Amino acid sequence: MKPPLKIALAGLGTVGAGVAKLIETNADVLSRRCGRALAITAVSAKNRGKNRGIDVSGARWFDDAVEMARSADADVVVELIGGSDGIAKQVCDAAIAARRHVVTANKAMLALHGTALARAAESAGVALGYEASVAGGIPIIHALREGLAANNLSRVYGILNGTCNYILTEMRHTKREFADVLREAQALGYAEADPSFDVDGIDAAHKLAVLTAVAFGCEVNFGGVYIEGIRHVSAQDIAYAGELGYRIKLLGIARRTEQGVEQRVHPCMVELQSSIAHVDGVYNAVVAEGDFVGRTVFQGRGAGAGPTASAVVADLIDIARGHTAPAFAVPAAALVRLPALAMDRHVGAYYIRLMVLDRPGVIADVTAALRDEEVSLESMLQRGRSPGGAVPVVLTTHATEEAAMKRALARIAALNTVVEPPRMIRIEPLEH
Amino acid sequence: MKPPLKIALAGLGTVGAGVAKLIETNADVLSRRCGRALAITAVSAKNRGKNRGIDVSGARWFDDAVEMARSADADVVVELIGGSDGIAKQVCDAAIAARRHVVTANKAMLALHGTALARAAESAGVALGYEASVAGGIPIIHALREGLAANNLSRVYGILNGTCNYILTEMRHTKREFADVLREAQALGYAEADPSFDVDGIDAAHKLAVLTAVAFGCEVNFGGVYIEGIRHVSAQDIAYAGELGYRIKLLGIARRTEQGVEQRVHPCMVELQSSIAHVDGVYNAVVAEGDFVGRTVFQGRGAGAGPTASAVVADLIDIARGHTAPAFAVPAAALVRLPALAMDRHVGAYYIRLMVLDRPGVIADVTAALRDEEVSLESMLQRGRSPGGAVPVVLTTHATEEAAMKRALARIAALNTVVEPPRMIRIEPLEH
Numbered sequence: 001m002k003p004p005l006k007i008a009l010a011g012l013g014t015v016g017a018g019v020a021k022l023i024e025t026n027a028d029v030l031s032r033r034c035g036r037a038l039a040i041t042a043v044s045a046k047n048r049g050k051n052r053g054i055d056v057s058g059a060r061w062f063d064d065a066v067e068m069a070r071s072a073d074a075d076v077v078v079e080l081i082g083g084s085d086g087i088a089k090q091v092c093d094a095a096i097a098a099r100r101h102v103v104t105a106n107k108a109m110l111a112l113h114g115t116a117l118a119r120a121a122e123s124a125g126v127a128l129g130y131e132a133s134v135a136g137g138i139p140i141i142h143a144l145r146e147g148l149a150a151n152n153l154s155r156v157y158g159i160l161n162g163t164c165n166y167i168l169t170e171m172r173h174t175k176r177e178f179a180d181v182l183r184e185a186q187a188l189g190y191a192e193a194d195p196s197f198d199v200d201g202i203d204a205a206h207k208l209a210v211l212t213a214v215a216f217g218c219e220v221n222f223g224g225v226y227i228e229g230i231r232h233v234s235a236q237d238i239a240y241a242g243e244l245g246y247r248i249k250l251l252g253i254a255r256r257t258e259q260g261v262e263q264r265v266h267p268c269m270v271e272l273q274s275s276i277a278h279v280d281g282v283y284n285a286v287v288a289e290g291d292f293v294g295r296t297v298f299q300g301r302g303a304g305a306g307p308t309a310s311a312v313v314a315d316l317i318d319i320a321r322g323h324t325a326p327a328f329a330v331p332a333a334a335l336v337r338l339p340a341l342a343m344d345r346h347v348g349a350y351y352i353r354l355m356v357l358d359r360p361g362v363i364a365d366v367t368a369a370l371r372d373e374e375v376s377l378e379s380m381l382q383r384g385r386s387p388g389g390a391v392p393v394v395l396t397t398h399a400t401e402e403a404a405m406k407r408a409l410a411r412i413a414a415l416n417t418v419v420e421p422p423r424m425i426r427i428e429p430l431e432h
Numbered sequence: 433m434k435p436p437l438k439i440a441l442a443g444l445g446t447v448g449a450g451v452a453k454l455i456e457t458n459a460d461v462l463s464r465r466c467g468r469a470l471a472i473t474a475v476s477a478k479n480r481g482k483n484r485g486i487d488v489s490g491a492r493w494f495d496d497a498v499e500m501a502r503s504a505d506a507d508v509v510v511e512l513i514g515g516s517d518g519i520a521k522q523v524c525d526a527a528i529a530a531r532r533h534v535v536t537a538n539k540a541m542l543a544l545h546g547t548a549l550a551r552a553a554e555s556a557g558v559a560l561g562y563e564a565s566v567a568g569g570i571p572i573i574h575a576l577r578e579g580l581a582a583n584n585l586s587r588v589y590g591i592l593n594g595t596c597n598y599i600l601t602e603m604r605h606t607k608r609e610f611a612d613v614l615r616e617a618q619a620l621g622y623a624e625a626d627p628s629f630d631v632d633g634i635d636a637a638h639k640l641a642v643l644t645a646v647a648f649g650c651e652v653n654f655g656g657v658y659i660e661g662i663r664h665v666s667a668q669d670i671a672y673a674g675e676l677g678y679r680i681k682l683l684g685i686a687r688r689t690e691q692g693v694e695q696r697v698h699p700c701m702v703e704l705q706s707s708i709a710h711v712d713g714v715y716n717a718v719v720a721e722g723d724f725v726g727r728t729v730f731q732g733r734g735a736g737a738g739p740t741a742s743a744v745v746a747d748l749i750d751i752a753r754g755h756t757a758p759a760f761a762v763p764a765a766a767l768v769r770l771p772a773l774a775m776d777r778h779v780g781a782y783y784i785r786l787m788v789l790d791r792p793g794v795i796a797d798v799t800a801a802l803r804d805e806e807v808s809l810e811s812m813l814q815r816g817r818s819p820g821g822a823v824p825v826v827l828t829t830h831a832t833e834e835a836a837m838k839r840a841l842a843r844i845a846a847l848n849t850v851v852e853p854p855r856m857i858r859i860e861p862l863e864h
Contacts, residue, residue: 022724026584032649032762033581131579137725139579146578146755147563147571149465150745152458217464275731278710292454293569293732293742299707300728310725313582323578323755330464 001031004039005320008072008100010065010091011080012045012052015105015132018305019078019312020054030313034320038313042072069094076101076319078312084108096120096128101324103315105132105308111206114213114220115335118327127324129315134207135160135284137307138300139314144214144288145329151290156215157253157430158286159279160207160265162302163191163198164230164250168267169280172238172247178231190282200229201250201265208252212263215288216256216338217330221263224340228266237353237425240381240394241269244351247277251428260339262346268428269351276430287430295431344403349378349427352395354412355420358386362417363393369411370397373404390419396427433463436471437752440504440532442497442523443512444477444484447537447564450737451510451744452486462745466752470745474504501526508533508751510744516540528552528560533756535747537564537740543638546645546652547767550759559756561747566639567592567716569739570732571746576646576720577761583722588647589685589862590718591711592639592697594734595623595630596662596682600699601712604670604679610663622714632661633682633697640684644695647720648688648770649762653695656772657684660698669785669857672813672826673701676783679709683860692771694778700860701783708862719862727863776835781810781859784827786844787852790818794849795825801843802829805836822851828859 007023009016023030023038031037043056044065062068069077069091077095079102081088088106095102102121104110110117110133121128131141135158144156159165163185170181182199185191197203209222230250241248246269255262270277275297279285284302289295301307318324328335356362363382370377381394397405409422439455441448455462455470463469475488476497494500501509501523509527511534513520520538527534534553536542542549542565553560563573567590576588591597595617602613614631617623629635641654662682673680678701687694702709707729711717716734721727733739750756760767788794795814802809813826829837841854 018724022582026582026723029584029649030582032766035763137580137722138728139575142574142579143571146750147574147746148569148742149749150454150458150462150742152461217461275707275710278707290569290742291458292450292738292745294739296570296730296732298728298730301726304726306724307726310580310582310722313724314579317581318578321755321757323753323757325753325755331467334464 002036004037005034005076005316006039006041006074007316008042008068008074008077009040009080010044010068010077011082012043013080014305015308015312016045016080017052017054018309019080020056022309022313024054030317034317036320038316038320041074042068044068066090066094069100070098074100076103076316079104079106082106082108084112089113092117093120096124096126099124099126101127101129101319103129103312105312107133107203107206107210111209111220111222114210115332118332118335121327122332127319128327129318130210130327131315132308132311134210135286136300136302136304137310138284138286138298139311140211140286140298141214142314143298144211145325148288148290148293148296149329151292153215153256153288153290155253155255155289156211156286157251159249159276159284160204160252160302161198161250162282162284163195164204165280166190166282167199168230168233168248168250171235175235175239177235178233199231201227204250204252205265208254208263208265211252211286212254212261213328213335215254216261217328217335218261218338219335221340224263226264226266226343230267232423233267233425234423236392237423240353244396245272246270246427247272248425249276253428257341260341262341264343264346267425269425270428270430274430289431346402347399349399350397350405351425351427352397352409353423354393354418355390356393357417357419358389358391359417365415365417366393366412369415370408372411373408375400375404375408434468436469437466437508437748438471438473438506439748440474440500440506440509441472441512442476442500442509443514444475445512446737447740447744448477448512449484449486450741451512452488454741454745456486462749466749468752470748470752473506474500476500498522498526501532502530506532508535508748511536511538514538514540516544521545524549525552528556528558531556531558533559533561533751535561535744537744539565539635539638539642543641543652543654546642547764550764550767553759554764559751560759561750562642562759563747564740564743566642567718568732568734568736569742570716570718570730571743572643572718572730573646574746575730576643577757580720580722580725580728581761583724585647585688585720585722587685587687587721588643588718589683591681591708591716592636592684592734593630593682594714594716595627596636597712597716598622598714599631600662600665600680600682603667607667607671609667610665631663633659636682636684637697640686640695640697643684643718644686644693645760645767647686648693649760649767650693650770651767653772656693656695658696658698658775662699664855665699665857666855668824669855672785676828677704678702678859679704680857681708685860689773692773694773696775696778699857701857702860702862706862721863778834779831781831782829782837783857783859784829784841785855786825786850787822788825789849789851790821790823791849797847797849798825798844801847802840804843805840807832807836807840
């Protein structure tokens, strides 16, 4: 049997402790599958004394994770500190400079520095593993880089943030409003004290940028992602979605066109018949569409110590086996820079909800605004009366360009009879 | 760039032609992802003259596929002839003997000879790729061997036969009987003229035997699979399933216990809330449950030229990249022989449908039979009257041992008032 793969572990939070636990618990099966043992030889964390329920006493302790990455007796450095820059980035840079493989769960860092890291790793002849950075335990990076690698992919999309999916699911089940469910999710530990990273779509956008690069063999371009979170989704929208045969999901969508690549994160209305409509709670799901394979769907837990550790160790297994494909499936030097398609050029159908005064002529004004921008109406739903008061009106449109839709909405918002800012949710056509 | 990977293609049917087409269509992306080209240097098929819509004129033609495997100028032999023995097996044996890698979509051959082939390939230092043998385009073999390899898996199950899933879906949508829908499926080309391989569960059992080996690192044991097909599922059962909150699916289920491994293929009642309940038509799905990752679900097209070619070429990409893990995730010499658990020892809940004479005392006799075998009733549904005639009675039980259930059914079948053989479908508890 070959000598053990020596691992330096930077960060012993939930995920780091999970990785140590997995390597200990499944030592037998890991060495059978790798033909060698996985051995944690060095660790670094903020607090040495803390009880984490794991035994890493056999590993050398480093107070300084960067120093560990530089000088530990290790083949691989596992970075589980987090944060796009700062120590996490320094640890990875130091590890690569010292010609050690890097495995990381750090989507923020990859979204901002993925291309540079891949190039540095490749120059140094080491691997950059990041299965854990997207969709937790779902082996979607492996699937795109290996299992589906025979395909030209046209679209990759999914539910990439478990917190948002949990909140939207709870809003639907309990008919409560966003703020209320968010508070509860925070109390339960499903959402952070500062939830903006999750609920404003940034976390999903980080993951989407990574997925886009590996799916299409292009440079990571986080700046090219259109981002919209779920704060403005109301209980009313969720109820109307159900009535219209949809569910509301926060999706990250990457689409390759002849002109470039479209990357967007926003709430979507998806048809009830689509597989993704039924992925609820903290589960994540990713759909990949390839020219030969058609549509494939991957579902699993998107976060948590166990699933994330499973993904981190999958990368370690690759390295232990000597399987080190280029990080983004093609050599880093060959990564292309694809134009980011502007959201204004996006073409799709839209759900619009208005609060209008219940008086004659209002609908005529609204539909005139749509007509003037050449937005074609698919359906209209007006229910209940409130003479002198306000009533909701729900519209859906045929496919239209986003810029036209926005112009029409600006006209509508300016009408005296429209008493609240119009709400707009994109309708996403998904094959099923 | 490295020299091309030279491929000898045995079999130019639907799948073989699909593989040639993929390699031609996606030549650019393949060479970017592999760092070298994939080149078909030799082909063999029954009929040289046939127009297959592909250009393999650059490849050397062999009338004899075994001779090609032995002597072609090729690094890999792709076997797409089919059949567990005969030429397909000879091609693989000859390729391995000549130290060429083997890629195959042949589940029947793997189910019967998988362990021996893996051992031979490993001795010869070549890869045995078989992603295409299970679940078409879904990269489930890669997922189990790589993406989820950090886990001890406890259960792997799925919808492994698209023909059966199509028939069961159509029966539900149209409320028609099995024979009727089968005839239509045959007319549409979704079922073979001789459908027994599919509808009797044999094809699913072949795939399950392969999945079991790679999931648990054990020898392939097709003989240990309990097999029951879908011929006895009636429109009535499907309607009752809906009423009880279930869907009927033909599942292949492999479960690892301390005693050994349970492998079974049979129709199952699965709860409507489970992901697999919503996988309809010709789609396949596989669920893997691991100790750290939890439950992951993979869905996609289970057959057809495109998806199968996608899987075949995924294996070729691994070989082109020099990634050749052991076929069943652990070295062939380390594959363990796990005891096959007897179906009589299976413990689960059951759905029973009886046709009984509509007269007093019948239910008392039926429930007495269950009590005598210590089978505990969960629910009973009797509807409609037909004094002097027969009426359906549907029962569901609590978890019970299969042997006891069978004894109880034998007693029930022997009652004078039970006018048709009892129908039994297992209720499968799935996490969701």
